Amino acid sequence: xxxxxxxxxxxxxxxxxxxxxxxxxxxxxxxxxxxxxxxxxxxxxxxxxxxxxxxxxxxxxxxxxxxxxxxxxxxxxxxxxxxxxxxxxxxxxxxxxxxxxxxxxxxxxxxxxxxxxxxxxxxxxxxxxxxxxxxxxxxxxxxxxxxxxxxxxxxxxxxxxxxxxxxxxxxxxxxxxxxxxxxxxxxxxxxxxxxxxxxxxxxxxxxxxxxxxxxxxxxxxxxxxxxxxxxxxxxxxxxxxxxxxxxxxxxxxxxxxxxxxxxxxxxxxxxxxxxxxxxxxxxxxxxxxxxxxxxxxxxxxxxxxxxxxxxxxxxxxxxxxxxxxxxxxxxxxxxxxxxxxxxxxxxxxxxxxxxxxxxxxxxxxxxxxxxxxxxxxxxxxxxxxxxxxxxxxxxxxxxxxxxxxxxxxxxxxxxxxxxxxxxxxxxxxxxxxxxxxxxx
Amino acid sequence: xxxxxxxxxxxxxxxxxxxxxxxxxxxxxxxxxxxxxxxxxxxxxxxxxxxxxxxxxxxxxxxxxxxxxxxxxxxxxxxxxxxxxxxxxxxxxxxxxxxxxxxxxxxxxxxxxxxxxxxxxxxxxxxxxxxxxxxxxxxxxxxxxxxxxxxxxxxxxxxxxxxxxxxxxxxxxxxxxxxxxxxxxxxxxxxxxxxxxxxxxxxxxxxxxxxxxxxxxxxxxxxxxxxxxxxxxxxxxxxxxxxxxxxxxxxxxxxxxxxxxxxxxxxxxxxxxxxxxxxxxxxxxxxxxxxxxxxxxxxxxxxxxxxxxxxxxxxxxxxxxxxxxxxxxxxxxxxxxxxxxxxxxxxxxxxxxxxxxxxxxxxxxxxxxxxxxxxxxxxxxxxxxxxxxxxxxxxxxxxxxxxxxxxxxxxxxxxxxxxxxxxxxxxxxxxxxxxxxxxx
Numbered sequence: 001x002x003x004x005x006x007x008x009x010x011x012x013x014x015x016x017x018x019x020x021x022x023x024x025x026x027x028x029x030x031x032x033x034x035x036x037x038x039x040x041x042x043x044x045x046x047x048x049x050x051x052x053x054x055x056x057x058x059x060x061x062x063x064x065x066x067x068x069x070x071x072x073x074x075x076x077x078x079x080x081x082x083x084x085x086x087x088x089x090x091x092x093x094x095x096x097x098x099x100x101x102x103x104x105x106x107x108x109x110x111x112x113x114x115x116x117x118x119x120x121x122x123x124x125x126x127x128x129x130x131x132x133x134x135x136x137x138x139x140x141x142x143x144x145x146x147x148x149x150x151x152x153x154x155x156x157x158x159x160x161x162x163x164x165x166x167x168x169x170x171x172x173x174x175x176x177x178x179x180x181x182x183x184x185x186x187x188x189x190x191x192x193x194x195x196x197x198x199x200x201x202x203x204x205x206x207x208x209x210x211x212x213x214x215x216x217x218x219x220x221x222x223x224x225x226x227x228x229x230x231x232x233x234x235x236x237x238x239x240x241x242x243x244x245x246x247x248x249x250x251x252x253x254x255x256x257x258x259x260x261x262x263x264x265x266x267x268x269x270x271x272x273x274x275x276x277x278x279x280x281x282x283x284x285x286x287x288x289x290x291x292x293x294x295x296x297x298x299x300x301x302x303x304x305x306x307x308x309x310x311x312x313x314x315x316x317x318x319x320x321x322x323x324x325x326x327x328x329x330x331x332x333x334x335x336x337x338x339x340x341x342x343x344x345x346x347x348x349x350x351x352x353x354x355x356x357x358x359x360x361x362x363x364x365x366x367x368x369x370x371x372x373x374x375x376x377x378x379x380x381x382x383x384x385x386x387x388x389x390x391x392x393x394x395x396x397x398x399x400x401x402x403x404x405x406x407x408x409x410x411x412x413x414x415x416x417x418x419x420x421x422x423x424x425x426x427x428x429x430x431x432x433x434x435x436x437x438x439x440x
Numbered sequence: 441x442x443x444x445x446x447x448x449x450x451x452x453x454x455x456x457x458x459x460x461x462x463x464x465x466x467x468x469x470x471x472x473x474x475x476x477x478x479x480x481x482x483x484x485x486x487x488x489x490x491x492x493x494x495x496x497x498x499x500x501x502x503x504x505x506x507x508x509x510x511x512x513x514x515x516x517x518x519x520x521x522x523x524x525x526x527x528x529x530x531x532x533x534x535x536x537x538x539x540x541x542x543x544x545x546x547x548x549x550x551x552x553x554x555x556x557x558x559x560x561x562x563x564x565x566x567x568x569x570x571x572x573x574x575x576x577x578x579x580x581x582x583x584x585x586x587x588x589x590x591x592x593x594x595x596x597x598x599x600x601x602x603x604x605x606x607x608x609x610x611x612x613x614x615x616x617x618x619x620x621x622x623x624x625x626x627x628x629x630x631x632x633x634x635x636x637x638x639x640x641x642x643x644x645x646x647x648x649x650x651x652x653x654x655x656x657x658x659x660x661x662x663x664x665x666x667x668x669x670x671x672x673x674x675x676x677x678x679x680x681x682x683x684x685x686x687x688x689x690x691x692x693x694x695x696x697x698x699x700x701x702x703x704x705x706x707x708x709x710x711x712x713x714x715x716x717x718x719x720x721x722x723x724x725x726x727x728x729x730x731x732x733x734x735x736x737x738x739x740x741x742x743x744x745x746x747x748x749x750x751x752x753x754x755x756x757x758x759x760x761x762x763x764x765x766x767x768x769x770x771x772x773x774x775x776x777x778x779x780x781x782x783x784x785x786x787x788x789x790x791x792x793x794x795x796x797x798x799x800x801x802x803x804x805x806x807x808x809x810x811x812x813x814x815x816x817x818x819x820x821x822x823x824x825x826x827x828x829x830x831x832x833x834x835x836x837x838x839x840x841x842x843x844x845x846x847x848x849x850x851x852x853x854x855x856x857x858x859x860x861x862x863x864x865x866x867x868x869x870x871x872x873x874x875x876x877x878x879x880x
Contacts, residue, residue, distance in 0.1 A: 022590045032657065032774040033589055033766070131587075137733055139579075139587030146763075147571075147579030149473055150462045150753025217472060275739050278718045283734065293577055293747055294723065296740035299715050306732045313590025323586075323763050326473070334472040 004037035005320040008074035008100075010065035010091050011081040012045035015105055015132070017054045018309035019078060026313065034320035038313075044068040069094035076101040076319055078312060080132075084108040096120040096128065101324075103315040105132035105308055111206035111222040114213070115335065118327040128327040129315035134207040135160065135284045137307030138300040139314070144214035144288070145329040151290035153215045157253040157438065160207040162282030162302040163191045163198040164230050164250040168267075169280040172238045172247070178231060190282055200229035201250060201265040208252030211286070212263055213328050215254060218338040220328075221263075225252075226343040228266035237353060237433060240404045241269050244351070244379065247277040251438060260339035262346060267435050269351055274440040275299070287440070295440065344413040349378065349437035352407065352419070355400035355429040362427040366403070369421040373414035378406045400429040406437070444477035445760040448514035450505035450531050451521040452485035455545055455572070457494045458749030459518060466753065474760035478753075484508040509534035516541040516759055518752060520572075524548040536560040536568065541764075543755040545572035545748055551646035551662040554653070555775065558767040568767040569755035574647040575600065575724045577747030578740040579754070584654035584728070585769040591730035593655040597693040597878065600647040602722030602742040603631045603638040604670050604690040608707075609720040612678045612687070618671060630722055640669035641690060641705040648692035651726070652703055653768050655694060658778040660768075661703075666783040668706035677793060677873060680844045681709050684791070684819065687717040691878060700779035702786060707875050709791055714880040715739070727880070735880065784853040789818065789877035792847065792855070794862070795840035795869040802867040806843070809861040813854035818846045840869040846877070 007023075009016055023030070023038055030038050042060035044067075062068040069077050069091040077095035079102060081088040088109055095102050096117065104110070110117070110133055121128035131141045135158070144156075159165050163185055170181040182199065185191035197203050209222040230250050241248050246269035254263045270277045275297040279285040284302025289295050301307035318325075328335060356362045370377070381404040407415070419432050447463075449456055463470070463478055470478050482500035484507075502508040509517050509531040517535035519542060521528040528549055535542050537560065544550070550557070550573055561568035571581045575598070584596075599605050603625055610621040622639065625631035637643050649662040670690050681688050686709035694703045710717045715737040719725040724742025729735050741747035758765075768775060796802045810817070821844040847855070859872050 026590050026592065029592070029657070030589060032770040035771070138736060139583050142582065142587050143579045146758060147582050147754050148750065149470060149757035150466050150750045152466065152469070217469070273718075275715075275718060278713075278715060290750070293750060294741035294744075296578060296738070298736070298738050300736035301734035304734075307734065310588065310590045310730070310733060314587050317589035318586060321765070323765075325761065325763070330472040331475070 002036040004039045005316065006039055006041040006073060006075045007078055007316065008062070008068045008071055008076070009040055009043045009078045009080070010068055011079065012043060012052055012056070013080065014305035015080040015308045015312070016045065017052045018305035019080065019312050020054045020056070022306070022309045022313050030317060030320070034317050036320055038316050038320050041074050042068055042071060065091040066094050069100070070098050074100060076103060076316065078316070079104040079106055080312065082106055082108070084112045089113060092117060093120065096124055096126060099124045099126055101127040101319045103129045103312055103319070105130070105312060107133040107203070107206045107210060111209045111220060114210065114220045114328070115332060119332040121327055122332055125324070127319050127324040129318060130210070130327070131315050132308045132311035134210050135286060135298070136300070136302040136304060137310045138284060138286065138298045138302070139311070140211065140286050140298055141214065143298065144211065145325055148288065148290060151293060153288055153290050155253070155255040155289040156211050156215045156286065157251050158286035159249055159276060159279050159284050160204045160252045160286070160302065161198055161250060162284060163195070164204070165279065165284070166190050166282045167199070168230060168233065168248055168250065171233070171235060175235060177235060178233060199231055201227040204250060204252040204265045208254055208263060208265060211252070212254035212261065213335065215288070216256065216261055217330055217335055218261060219335050221338050221340070224263055224338055224340045226264040226266070230267050232433065233267050234433070236402070237435060240351070240353060240381070243381070244406060245272050246270060246437065247272050248435065249276060253438060257341045259341035259345045262341040264343060264346065269435050269437045271440055276440070344411070344416070346412040346436070347409055349409055349439070350407045350415050351435040351437060352405045352415070352432055354403055354422070354432035356403045357400050357427055357429055358398040359427070365425050365427045366422055369418045369425065372421070373410070373418040375410045375414055375418055376408045378408050380405045442476040444479045445756065446479055446481040446513060446515045447518055447756065448502070448508045448511055448516070449480055449483045449518045449520070450508055451519065452483060452492055452496070453520065454745035455520040455748045455752070456485065457492045458745035459520065459752050460494045460496070462746070462749045462753050470753070470757060470760070474757050476760055478756050478760050481514050482508055482511060505531040506534050509540070510538050514540065516543060516756065518756070519544040519546055520752065522546055522548070524552045529553060532557060533560065536564055536566060539564045539566055541567040541759045543569045543752055543759070545570070545752060547573040547643070547646045547650060551649045551660060554650065554660045554768070555772060559772040561767055562772055565764070567759050567764040569758060570650070570767070571755050572748045572751035574650050575726060575738070575740070576742040576744060577750045578724060578726065578738045578742065579751070580651065580726050580738055581654065583738065584651065585765055588728065588730060591733060593728055593730050595693070595695040595729040596651050596655045596726065597691050598726035599689055599716060599719050599724050600644045600692045600726070600742065601638055601690060602724060603635070604644070605719065605724070606630050606722045607639070608670060608673065608688055608690065611673070611675060615675060617675065618673060639671055641667040644690060644692045644705045648694055648703060648705060651692070652694035652701065653775065655728070656696065656701055657770055657775055658701060659775050661778050661780070664703055664778055664780045666704040666706070670707050672873065673707050674873070676842070677875060680791070680793060680821070683821070684846060685712050686710060686877065687712050688875065689716060693878060697781050699781035699785045702781040704783060704786065709875050709877045711880055716880070784851070784856070786852040786876070787849055789849055789879070790847045790855050791875040791877060792845045792859070792872055794843055794872035796843045797840050797867055797869055798838040799867070805865050805867045806862055809858045809865065812861070813850070813858040815850045815854055815858055816848045818848050820845045
């Protein structure tokens with residue numbers, strides 16, 4: 001029987017304590033699967049005294065995670081501290097520099113420094129595994145890195161943030177406003193006190209940058225991602241989507257286009273019958289499109305201590321078995337620079353919801369501005385009132401009339417130009433709502 | 441740069457020719473991912489002259505697949521001949537015995553001889569990979585073998601046969617009878633001329649035996665599986681399911697119970713809002729339940745040349761990178777004998793659809809027979825006519841009346857006993873339809 005794999009565990013929050021439990025509970029099974037034991041040798045966290053509900057007294061305590069990383073008694077560092085900066089970054093760098101494998105759940109660290117860390121791991125010939133960084137318990141990293149080697153991926157998209165999906169699901173199912181659902185999510189511990197990282201799409205963007213690199217073999221570039229959150233989504237938008245056969249989800253999308261690789265995070269209308277539209281609550285899902293293949297969708301728990309710990313332990317098991325894959329699926333030298341497709345060139349259908357002033361000529365003005373940008377409409381719905389805006393029999397200027405339009409495929413640029421023109425014409429009230437449509 | 445991995449390809453049907461295309465198309469990417477090329481050195485198939493739409497002239501032709509398997513110029517045998525017997529079996533055994541890795545898509549071979557083949561691979565220290573044998577392009581084998589090592593799986597179930605799912609989807613969506621949909625499936629090439637292997641559930645059973653072994657670490661035993669096909673399913677059943685909030689799918693289910701491991705294949709009512717219920721057409725899906733975790737569902741193309749070839753190439757890439765996992769996730773010596781839970785002890789809800797004779801006392805007789813077996817009803821629907829059977833005001837014996845019942849959790853044994861008693865009492869016409877309900 002081989003020597004046990006000795007783990008240094010840095011971080012004892014929900015994920016860290018779940019790792020302790022899962023290694024304990026799965027001891028025999030892991031031994032059978034890996035041919036050796038996986039044992040925690042030492043732990044590190046900010047506060048030693050804190051109650052955590054797990055028995056830590058068998059583990060050596062090392063106050064500084066960087067010290068833990070270079071501890072000669074450990075073979076592998078599990079980093080579940082979080083954050084792109086120190087001490088997480090220093091701990092991971094130190095472990096790799098010392099020739100120790102690393103398992104991390106830290107999406108921020110990977111999004112910002114993934115390439116350098118992968119190069120370091122490569123030069124020291126050690127594993128850098130991060131299944132837990134995206135999609136919690138869904139084995140999406142392994143699937144992209146090892147499961148689909150024969151395929152040419154053309155698009156990858158998914159629901160990568162459980163908080164946003166919980167809020168959008170609650171809004172739709174219980175007919176509540178965004179702010180009420182956000183408050184509920186905070187009460188349940190699904191959202192932070194400062195929710196902007198989740199609801200403004202940045203969490204999704206960090207995860208998307210990791211998936212895009214794995215899918216396309218490109219360098220990571222979280223700054224290359226167009227990001228828009230869900231805080232402007234209203235019940236009226238969800239109702240309109242429903243009526244038109246769609247559901248609204250916050251998606252991260254990375255797609256190969258002629259202009260390069262498009263990476264974007266935004267509220268998206270997806271066809272109601274698509275696999276991704278069915279995913280409700282805090283669940284995550286990722287769909288992979290490959291050339292000549294029907295799409296593959298993976299659905300599962302995107303967060304939570306046990307789901308994330310499960311991914312950490314699977315990564316540890318690979319290391320225990322002596323499996324080492326290139327962190328991003330290929331040697332760092334073969335990761336290609338990303339050719340960024342500008343968002344203005346994005347092409348697709350659009351949902352546009354605007355408040356048209358009820359004045360003569362409004363409909364004609366809107367129609368002309370869209371036509372000038374070669375935008376054709378698949379459908380137009382006027383919510384209240386009888387005639388088209390500005391054609392009310394009385395001829396008098398009344399309340400603004402909501403007008404909902406679905407365009408055929410057009411470009412982001414065209415939509416933006418048309419809507420600024422309409423606003424300059426002063427025929428609409430307020431800012432038009434625009435939601436992109438993603439076809440499956 | 442390392443030496444190329446030399447492949448011997450046995451079988452040049454849809455899957456084999458797709459492997460040729462995919463290796464050609466993905467050459468550069470595979471090189472980047474594996475650090476070495478993957479090259480076909482020789483091929484073997486029954487008929488050399490047949491038109492296949494791919495250029496085979498660069499490959500050496502070896503008429504006998506067993507000879508190909510022992511050819512010193514190849515490192516790995518890809519077996520896509522199919523069938524549990526020879527030549528597939530002999531070719532795989534020969535390759536492993538000669539110390540060559542094997543990649544196979546052959547579910548029948550694995551279901552019947554998987555353990556012996558795994559032992560042979562283990563003794564020769566070579567890989568035996570079979571991602572393509574279950575779920576086509578869905579990376580379910582890798583997920584079970586490597587992706588969920590930390591978890592204790594409690595249940596795995598899925599839609600594993602695209603033909604059956606296509607037929608059930610068409611029946612429901614286009615309101616067609618089973619035989620018409622079967623004929624359509626045959627016309628489209630989704631079903632064989634002799635469809636019984638698919639529609640009677642045997643294909644699903646072979647795949648389930650592989651998944652169950654990977655999920656629970658048990659020996660393979662396809663004979664331990666209770667199998668029931670879809671040929672008795674009628675539009676009336678699908679309508680009743682719809683009304684009650686369910687959809688009917690042919691599922692393979694393996695579940696840990698107190699009595700042991702239950703393995704069964706049968707038409708199943710699944711809640712309409714479950715991920716698995718959304719899967720329509722030839723698509724496959726597998727859901728994994730693990731202790732303390734929300735379920736994980738993988739959805740994707742279950743068959744077709746490219747989907748299956750994609751799994752074959754991913755397996756080849758693992759071998760090219762020098763990754764070798766135990767075929768069933770653990771050493772053969774640590775695979776435990778399966779403790780088979782008998783089907784009679786299966787517990788769950790049941791849908792029962794019977795034709796009650798319209799005679800006085802029928803309703804009372806049925807109710808008494810169910811009560812004798814401690815079966816409680818969640819709902820009862822009588823399709824036509826006014827009163828309960830046998831309570832028609834005229835008192836005369838009319839047409840049999842369809843009665844649909846949903847039971848609370850009960851046992852297979854109780855349902856079988858109650859229904860035989862009811863049939864002996866001659867209060868029903870024909871054979872009652874019984875469909876098991878699977879909750880998510």
